[in-house]
Amino acid sequence: VSWAYVQVAVPVPLDGHFTYRLPQGAGVGRGFRVRVPFGPRKLIGVVTSGPHPAPPEGSPATIREVIEVLDDAPAVTEAPLALAEFVSDYYLAPPGECVGLLLPPRMTGEAAARGRELRPRVEEIAHPTPPGEDPGRLGARMAAALAWLDAHGPAALSELREAAGVSREVVRRLEAKGLLTIEAREIPRDPFHGRIEAPDAAPELMAEQRAAVTTLTASLGRFEGFLLRGVTGSGKTEVYLAIIEAALARGESALVLVPEIALTPQLAARFRARLGERVAVQHSGLDPSARHEQWLRIRRGELSVVVGARSAVFAPMQRLGVIVIDEEHEASFKQETSPRYHARDLALVRGRLESVPVILGSATPSCESWANAARGKLTLLSLTGRVQERPMPEVEVVDLRTTPCADPERLFSEPLVVALREVVDSGRQAILFLNRRGFASFLLCHACGETVECGACSVTYTWHQRRRRLVCHLCDQTRARPERCPSCGEPALHDMGSGTEQVEERLAQLLPEARVARMDRDTTRGRALERLLHAFRRHELDVLIGTQMVAKGHDFPNVTLVGVLLAELGLGFPDFRAAERTFQLLTQIAGRAGRADHPGRVLIQTYTPEHYAIRRAVGHDALAFLSTEVGLRDARGFPPATHLALFRATGQDRDRVARAAHALEGALLTAAAPWAEGVRVFPAQPAPIERINYRWRYQILVRGGQRSALHRVLAATRPLWSGGRLEAGVRVALDVDPHSFL
DNA sequence: AGCACGCCGACT
């Protein structure tokens, strides 16, 4: 008897593949799902190699047998599987966890493991059969049913029974007589809640757009990466739509990645209006059965355009033709839980794997993409004009150091109040932006100088006036506001650091006639976001106050004033991307102002008007910003000049965490030694946020001039940390190409 | 991640 062996990626956070023996006669290969015994459990894994005549090298002595083969064709196709394997290798993440990204939870999770497959929802449609011969005499009920069906044509069974007032039995007899046929049709679980977009035709493109489309169309059928740099309002979306239509015309499909699609229902609507029912929309807010349904339909090729958030980069596309990443600079493309992949980078990998062009679009490209364009790894396409010749908004800086303010907290400069009043009086709308939610970001005791800190985290509580609670923004714990300072007992606690709630309250005092609403994480639970957006668009509100949520891709045609209250707020972050993020955010928010017949005005209030991120945003000069920023990164040894990896160790016992982190640092230093200056291990140190949720946090930064050298050092120490634990009570995680340093 | 095994406190 000869056995066959396969290697299986099992959905557990463990390194390595697992070898299983196949039952006699079972035919499987890469991409098939199998149910396997795993310790005391039974899990669903995906075959990644085999069948082999003998256990592959590295297999243990005891090998268990596959319980069941679940597919008769690969559930996972080759390209996504290869992409998952790339993720496992590049991010040094467990293979099973990476392969798990490819399947909807229903096909790999517990329900599936217990053998319950998702049964498609079906609708039964009754079709009248043309009377071939004399139907004979029919009872009143059957006759009525037939008459109704003849008059109305094919209809859902439930509708027929309702309308003709007949029972299930009557219909069954009609079917038996061959007078009607019943077709079972799958009902797509509709993530659009039945909304149908009015069809929309492509507008005439401007010369620059046409040139971009021509270049992109010529690249179909092979891999090439593009950076499409287009100022706000330059019509990037029309370029995406045109190249997607070109791919569809070749019988190919298209993958569109967008940041936080849940926040931009408009974009999805636009794609559906142009491309119709073949558009799938994917994001984490979708209910699991709808997701599963869509996954199956994409896999079958019924849905040929996928618009989705970062996880959609793994979508099971049939005959992929093009990949688009909109707002490629957005941080949300980076996943902050394991596997910590970056969807934009993976899109480029996938494009190479499947030989299709990849288009990165942005008004404010990331330094990484900009550098890649400079190195010739990406082809730069520029859109410099705005559609309908909309002028760029006029951006002015208000120097808070010298400008009088209308309120004691200095939230509103006098010029801003004047501008707001003017806008409201003239029937226009305004947006105010402050990237800090809550009422006050901390309470300060004027007697002893202490602040009120969360007991579980090393941050101050934020005062939320509306909820009348102190809230920790890291662990969501809340507490009552103390009457007296917890440290010294004096009744001297004062609100410090204004947030959006306070802006709302203050504005109501300054402009009592204005209708004001606030949009931040606290006011947009559930469907509230869409309601707010609608109300603002219908002009039931004059001023919308918000955090960065208000900056994201919404189109408000009547907004002619944008006010940024504290532009430098993001610059204080201990993060080498702080300036880049600030520049991008300011540019994006400024783009909300203005319309065809009115240029719009942007007032940027700041205490640091001379900072280059602010100056370049004011001047609409992304190229100058990028050149300064990339130069600084070079000089300071940060990406894109180098490559980073960040280890983070956490645990409840501070000393143990510190000790474990230092031990890991030692191992990394040893591994890096052969690379001399090529790889640098920075000393283990407490994270900027030292404690979250009772867990102390230490981190180790590793930097490599070459990606390959860095990767080898990390891989060399992998056995030490890949279990996710350094020692008892100390967890560790690795973040390759980290975006968050907190 | 689960899940079992194992070794110490308050309960039917």
Added chain:
DNA sequence: GTCGGCGTGCTC
């Protein structure tokens, strides 16, 4: 006397 707390170890 047991139920159950979560620390530790293992999973082809």
